[in-house]
Amino acid sequence: MRETKAACFRAVFRNDLLMFSSSYIPKGPVTLTEAQILALHGDLRKMRHDVNGRLANIIAAAELMRLRPETAAERLKLLLEQPMKASEIITEFSQQFETQLGLLKA
Numbered sequence: 001m002r003e004t005k006a007a008c009f010r011a012v013f014r015n016d017l018l019m020f021s022s023s024y025i026p027k028g029p030v031t032l033t034e035a036q037i038l039a040l041h042g043d044l045r046k047m048r049h050d051v052n053g054r055l056a057n058i059i060a061a062a063e064l065m066r067l068r069p070e071t072a073a074e075r076l077k078l079l080l081e082q083p084m085k086a087s088e089i090i091t092e093f094s095q096q097f098e099t100q101l102g103l104l105k106a
Contacts, residue, residue, distance in 0.1 A: 027102040040100055047093040054086040 032040070061079040065072045 024103040024105055027104055030102045043093055043096055047089055050089045051086045054082045058082045
């Protein structure tokens with residue numbers, strides 16, 4: 001049996017590390033209209049839905065690999081794409097959120 005190396009996802013989540021190491025400062029007071037708050041909340045709901053969809057894809061691919069090991073090679077690609085896609089979705093929302101609230105990297 002061929003031994004596989006563990007994948008390193010550190011590069012995939014590099015943006016997350018920057019969120020912890022960088023401090024943000026507000027440009028000043030921010031006033032959001034009701035429409036802006038609802039739009040931001042809609043974006044948050046969409047992000048949660050999309051990330052949950054990626055997690056469901058991971059579970060489905062893993063289940064199919066367990067039930068039908070002969071299809072593992074084709075399912076592996078789907079499985080490995082999902083963390084990067086989830087990270088991109090979160091990063092996109094984070095950038096929108098930071099822009100709407102007027103946060104600047106210090």
